[in-house]
Amino acid sequence: MVSAVTTAPVAAVSAIADEKAPVAPALGEHQSLPQQTAGETNNTSGVIHENPDEVDDEDDLNRLISYLSGELNTQIGSSTLRLSQGEYEAAKSALGDDYDDSLSKYVDVEGETDGDGSREEYETVQETQREYIDTVREFHETRRKYEAAKQAGETERARELARRLSRLAEDGETQSGSLVDMFGSISNETDSDLTETSTQLASIQSNITEQRNEIIGREFIATNLTVESYEQNISFTDPLVLSGSLATDNGTPVEATNASFAIGGQTLQTAVDADGQFELTYRPIRVPANSSELTVTYLPSNSSVYQISEQTIPVSVTQVTATTALSGPAKSAYGYADSVSLRATVSVNETPIANYPISASLGGVPLSTAETDSSGRSTLTGTIPATASVGTAAIRVAPDRDGRAVRFEPGTVSVPITSEETALDVRARTSANRTVVIDGQLETQEGEAVGDQPVTVSIDGQTIDTVTTGESGTYRTTIDLPADVSARNATVTVAFDGDGTNLDSSSATTDIPRPSGGGESAGGGLPFGLFDLLWVVSGTAIVGLVAAVLLRRGNETAASDGGTAEPVISTHDEETEPESADVVATALESAVDSLSAGRPNDAVVVAYAGARNALAAATDIDAAATHWEFYEQCVDAEVGSAESLESLTAGYETAAYSGVSVSEDDAEQLVETAHALVDATEPDTLTN
Numbered sequence: 064m065v066s067a068v069t070t071a072p073v074a075a076v077s078a079i080a081d082e083k084a085p086v087a088p089a090l091g092e093h094q095s096l097p098q099q100t101a102g103e104t105n106n107t108s109g110v111i112h113e114n115p116d117e118v119d120d121e122d123d124l125n126r127l128i129s130y131l132s133g134e135l136n137t138q139i140g141s142s143t144l145r146l147s148q149g150e151y152e153a154a155k156s157a158l159g160d161d162y163d164d165s166l167s168k169y170v171d172v173e174g175e176t177d178g179d180g181s182r183e184e185y186e187t188v189q190e191t192q193r194e195y196i197d198t199v200r201e202f203h204e205t206r207r208k209y210e211a212a213k214q215a216g217e218t219e220r221a222r223e224l225a226r227r228l229s230r231l232a233e234d235g236e237t238q239s240g241s242l243v244d245m246f247g248s249i250s251n252e253t254d255s256d257l258t259e260t261s262t263q264l265a266s267i268q269s270n271i272t273e274q275r276n277e278i279i280g281r282e283f284i285a286t287n288l289t290v291e292s293y294e295q296n297i298s299f300t301d302p303l304v305l306s307g308s309l310a311t312d313n314g315t316p317v318e319a320t321n322a323s324f325a326i327g328g329q330t331l332q333t334a335v336d337a338d339g340q341f342e343l344t345y346r347p348i349r350v351p352a353n354s355s356e357l358t359v360t361y362l363p364s365n366s367s368v369y370q371i372s373e374q375t376i377p378v379s380v381t382q383v384t385a386t387t388a389l390s391g392p393a394k395s396a397y398g399y400a401d402s403v404s405l406r407a408t409v410s411v412n413e414t415p416i417a418n419y420p421i422s423a424s425l426g427g428v429p430l431s432t433a434e435t436d437s438s439g440r441s442t443l444t445g446t447i448p449a450t451a452s453v454g455t456a457a458i459r460v461a462p463d464r465d466g467r468a469v470r471f472e473p474g475t476v477s478v479p480i481t482s483e484e485t486a487l488d489v490r491a492r493t494s495a496n497r498t499v500v501i502d503g504q505l506e507t508q509e510g511e512a513v514g515d516q517p518v519t520v521s522i523d524g525q526t527i528d529t530v531t532t533g534e535s536g537t538y539r540t541t542i543d544l545p546a547d548v549s550a551r552n553a554t555v556t557v558a559f560d561g562d563g564t565n566l567d568s569s570s571a572t573t574d575i576p577r578p579s580g581g582g583e584s585a586g587g588g589l590p591f592g593l594f595d596l597l598w599v600v601s602g603t604a605i606v607g608l609v610a611a612v613l614l615r616r617g618n619e620t621a622a623s624d625g626g627t628a629e630p631v632i633s634t635h636d637e638e639t640e641p642e643s644a645d646v647v648a649t650a651l652e653s654a655v656d657s658l659s660a661g662r663p664n665d666a667v668v669v670a671y672a673g674a675r676n677a678l679a680a681a682t683d684i685d686a687a688a689t690h691w692e693f694y695e696q697c698v699d700a701e702v703g704s705a706e707s708l709e710s711l712t713a714g715y716e717t718a719a720y721s722g723v724s725v726s727e728d729d730a731e732q733l734v735e736t737a738h739a740l741v742d743a744t745e746p747d748t749l750t751n
Contacts, residue, residue, distance in 0.1 A: 124172055128180065131169040132253045135185050138162045139246075140260045142192060147263055151200040158189050181252045184245045191245070195238040202231040202271055209278065219366040225282040226365050232275035239268040283370040285312045288361045290374050298381040299411055299469050302346040305376070309339040309361060309369075317369055323362040327354075329418070330362070347468035348419055352382035354468070380468050385411045389460055391476035397447050399483040399565050400511040403430070404444040405476050407460050411469065415439025420463035425478070426450045432463055447480065449516060449564040456480045480565050484508040487518070487569040489557045492576055492660055499575055500660070502539035505532050505559055512536030513559075513566060521556045522575075523548050647677045647741055654734045663730030664718040670737035671715035677741040678703050690715060703740045711736045 142157035166185055173180035209224035242264055246257040286309055293305035303326075309317035316339030323332050324343055327350045333343040350357070360373040388408040397403055405423065409416040416439050423430040423443040430445025443460070461473035489503040501520055505513040513536045520528040520540060525548070530538045544553065558570040650673025657666035675693060678684065681703075684696045694712045698705045714733040718725050725733075 128169065128172045129253070131165055131172060132181070132249075132255060134165045135162065135169060136249070136253075136255050136257060136260075138165065139188060139192065139257070142196070143260045143263050143267075146196055146199060147267055149203070151196055154196045155193050158193055162189055181249045184249050184252070188242060188245050188249070191238055191242055195235065195242060198231055198235045198238060199267065199271065202228060202235065202274075205231060206274065206278075222282055222368065223365040225278050228275055229279055232271050235268055235271050239264055279370065283363075284368050286310065286317060286361060286363075286369045286372040287312065288359065288372040288374045290359060290376050293376070295377055296379045296381065297345075297347060299346045299348060299383040299416075301381070302344050303357075303378065304342065304344050305359070306340065306342045307359075307374075309335060309341065309372075311369075319363075319367070319369075323364075325360040325362055327357055347380050348416060350380060350468050351466050352380055352468050352470075353466070354378060354380045382467075383411055383469050385409050385416055385469050385471040387460065387471045387474055389474050389476050391458075392478050394479075396479045396481045398481050399447055399449055399451075399507060399513070401447045402444060403447055403458070403478060404442060405458060405460070407435075407441050407443065407474075409435055409439045409441070409469075409471060416469055419469065422461055422463045424459050424461075425456060426452070430458065447478075447565070449513065449566055451478075451480045451565055452563075453480050453482050453565050482561075482565050482567055483511075484567045485513060485559060485561065485569040487557060487559050487571045489555060489571040489573050490659075491555045491573050492656060497544045498541060499544060499553075499555070500539070500541050501555055501557070502537065503557060503571065505536045505538070505569075507566070516559060516564070516566070519558045519560070521558070522553050524556075647673045647680075649673075650676065651734070651738060651741065654737065658727065658731055658734060661727075663725045663727050666730045667714050667718035667725055667733050670734045671711055671718075674708075674711060674737040674740045677744045678708070681744045703743055707736050707740055711740065 138157050138161065142154045145151075145154035145157060166182075166189070169180075169185065170182050173182055205224055205227050209221055209228060212221040212224055243261045246261045246264075249255060250257045288307060288309055290305055290307040293303060294301075297303040309319070309322060311317065316337065317335065319335045321332060322335045322341060323330055325331075326343075326345050327347055329345065329348070331343050331345060333341050335341045345357075347354070356375050356377050358373055358375045361369075361371060363369040363371065386409075390406045392403050392405055394401075394403075407421055409419055409421070415435070415437065417435055417437045419435045419439075419441075420432060421435065421441050421443065422432045423445060425445070425448060428448040428450055430448075431443040433441045433443050435441040455477050456479075457475040458478055459473055459475050462470055485505060485507055487503065487505050489501065491499055491501050493499055499522075503518075505516060505518060507513060512532075512534070514532050514534045516532050517529050518532060518538050519526060520530065520542070522542075522544065525545060527542050527545070528540050530540045532538045538557075553575040554572060555575060556570060556572045559566075559568055561568040650669050654666045654670035654673065657663070657669060671690075675690075678697055679693075682700050684693065684700060684702070688696060690712050694708055697703055697708055711733055714725065714729065714736075718730075
């Protein structure tokens with residue numbers, strides 16, 4: 064398995080919620096994010112420390128994307144290792160939910176950096192390697208069935224399985240070759256080294272190929288296909304008529320009365336005489352019009368004793384123009400996202416053109432692609448895009464690409480388009496000092512998501528940004544407030560301009576939530592670089608990290624109000640109680656904001672940090688204890704409700720360590736539990 068070498072912004076500690084988990088720093092202690100040093104693997108214990116306030120944002124993002132790339136590379140390596148050991152489910156699981164989670168984070172961070180990244184490669188590797196795992200598993204399962212059939216004397220069954228093995232081996236060669244190429248691309252783009260994984264994968268495929276060759280050589284008789292005479296100049300109206308013969312390597316005619324041949328993307332059947340002679344007719348349809356050669360392949364039946372053989376012949380293909388008959392949509396009017404269908408029939412001199420790919424588009428936007436059936440007919444179905452202008456629009460029907468041996472002139476059918484009303488919503492929340500996160504969704508009044516459309520974002524009348532809606536109609540942007548705008552009473556307006564589309568314009572307005580305290584910092588969020596990176600922190604250090612950040616924010620707020628930011632200490636005398644109260648209040652506010660922002664796991668972690676800080680301040684409890692040790696000490700000291708604290712601790716464990724998403728309902732209940740635990744502590748714990 065490849066050891067991914069990364070420079071991580073946080074320590075990658077196994078998320079194991081037990082007594083062996085790393086001990087949390089005392090709540091209230093200043094703590095920076097642990098940094099993984101370059102050259103260390105994910106299970107290293109050596110870390111360096113940096114103050115997050117002194118880390119450049121771009122540098123922080125680059126190190127984070129390097130860390131996430133290392134996570135993905137490790138999961139790919141683990142999958143390949145498991146595959147080499149025949150552990151197919153484990154191999155696929157290594158590219159399952161955890162890989163999805165890492166990839167999602169990688170994509171999010173990649174979008175914030177200037178680099179090209181390897182998003183597409185990682186997505187394709189996941190899909191292709193899972194397919195390859197299935198191919199390898201099926202190959203070995205088929206091999207066992209083949210051996211059983213041979214042992215039972217089931218000759219025809221064994222041959223069928225042997226051909227299946229051959230096809231699976233060929234599929235594996237294609238898949239593994241593609242994976243090795245992508246491993247190389249990832250290594251080049253991320254400065255990683257996937258050589259060991261590539262070598263391991265190549266070894267797996269080499270073993271499969273050797274088994275395949277051994278079985279094919281044992282099971283089948285080699286054949287020779289000979290093409291004897293034909294006219295090289297061909298077209299659909301002047302087809303290729305060729306004669307040839309099939310024989311074994313020693314010259315004995317193939318014993319078959321019929322044979323199948325593949326040529327130019329078509330499969331043809333013809334009779335074979337006792338001398339192995341045959342004749343076939345082929346009309347070029349899909350091959351390029353400038354083709355200078357064709358490959359003729361003999362395809363024995365699954366139960367046949369003969370091997371596949373082929374011969375390549377020179378030809379000259381002349382293009383032929385077909386005619387089309389189009390029938391238009393039936394409805395009187397179509398709106399955005401409505402389904403629309405039409406039918407096309409393609410023929411040459413009344414001879415239907417079968418298996419011919421046709422495409423339909425509307426206003427340059429592809430609607431559908433489908434092949435004709437044996438009668439030359441095809442039904443094309445798609446949905447009306449936003450760019451189709453209101454009124455009478457034209458759906459264009461054409462060959463899927465130019466240059467085939469058969470072509471036809473593109474045609475159009477009319478479709479009436481009507482406008483659709485839209486609904487736009489907006490939410491705004493402060494996430495850091497004078498930073499606002501704005502998101503929402505654009506839909507039609509019928510509830511259809513409107514994707515790939517621009518939404519203009521303005522604050523107090525100033526246009527700040529233009530964002531594009533995603534496939535589900537959602538949009539999101541993070542902006543810094545202009546210097547002349549106050550966060551206390553600013554208004555966000557988002558607008559969709561439907562000009563040039565079949566969608567009506569719409570807009571929405573909301574107020575920016577007032578920040579807590581006297582400063583302009585966010586009332587409920589943690590600073591960027593910490594809260595946004597929280598999901599990569601494992602171990603009980605999460606609690607200490609949250610507390611440290613909240614305490615620092617409390618000090619910064621006090622300083623902005625004219626006070627002095629005192630250093631944080633872990634004793635519980637009167638001078639530190641206001642700081643602890645600030646942490647508790649800010650944590651609970653942050654938890655509520657995280658719920659509103661759709662981050663239930665973050666909400667639970669921050670709520671637990673606030674409740675734990677309040678409980679620790681109420682009595683002499685070891686703040687460095689693990690979460691369950693802390694729970695036991697609280698129970699022994701009769702601090703707080705044991706049942707409530709047990710529920711909150713279990714929820715925190717799930718949110719922080721399991722990798723499982725806490726439901727919004729459960730998160731809301733746990734945040735309420737944290738509030739109740741805080742309210743039950745001494746009143747002066749929450750006094751500001």
